[in-house]
Amino acid sequence: MAICLSGRFCTSRSGEVANGSASDAGGSLSDENFDTYVEDTLGEAVFEGAFSWLANSLPCFESTDPLPCNMTPGAEGQRPSLWVQEGHPLFEAQQDGISFDTLLDIYEKTGSDLRPHLSDA
Numbered sequence: 001m002a003i004c005l006s007g008r009f010c011t012s013r014s015g016e017v018a019n020g021s022a023s024d025a026g027g028s029l030s031d032e033n034f035d036t037y038v039e040d041t042l043g044e045a046v047f048e049g050a051f052s053w054l055a056n057s058l059p060c061f062e063s064t065d066p067l068p069c070n071m072t073p074g075a076e077g078q079r080p081s082l083w084v085q086e087g088h089p090l091f092e093a094q095q096d097g098i099s100f101d102t103l104l105d106i107y108e109k110t111g112s113d114l115r116p117h118l119s120d121a
Contacts (some may be wrong), residue, residue, distance in 0.1 A: 027052035027071050027082045037080075040073070047073050052082060059109035060102055062088040 029037060029050055039045035052071040068085045084090045089119065093102075107114050 025058065025082050026055035027069055027080075028055050029071065034080070049073055049080070054082060054084065058090065059106045060092065063088060063089070063090075 029052055033047075033050035036045050037050075040047035049070060049072040054067040054069050054071045057103045067088055067090065069082045070085065071080050071082055074080045083094060098106075104113075104115055
């Protein structure tokens, strides 16, 4: 199920960050690519992917500059994926995964600090 928002913007699933988990992220598309994406959801065209700008900031991977991405089509009925281009730590995280500590930092920055609930037992 692809979800399109107003304007020339669509939500997507960011590429894998850690062991198959993904965070909701938004990416912008040009008018032409957005139209093709919408037509693809209707079965009238094939969206083969496109350049996109990451439209939001992700915890622990904040940036003062927009991040260039590649938006790739999802499987049938699935949203597309965003893959950050080289040159930003999020690219490395998508390629190599993240540490458990970074995962805990992400939870903390989103208001769900799990560290007090962890034990050595």
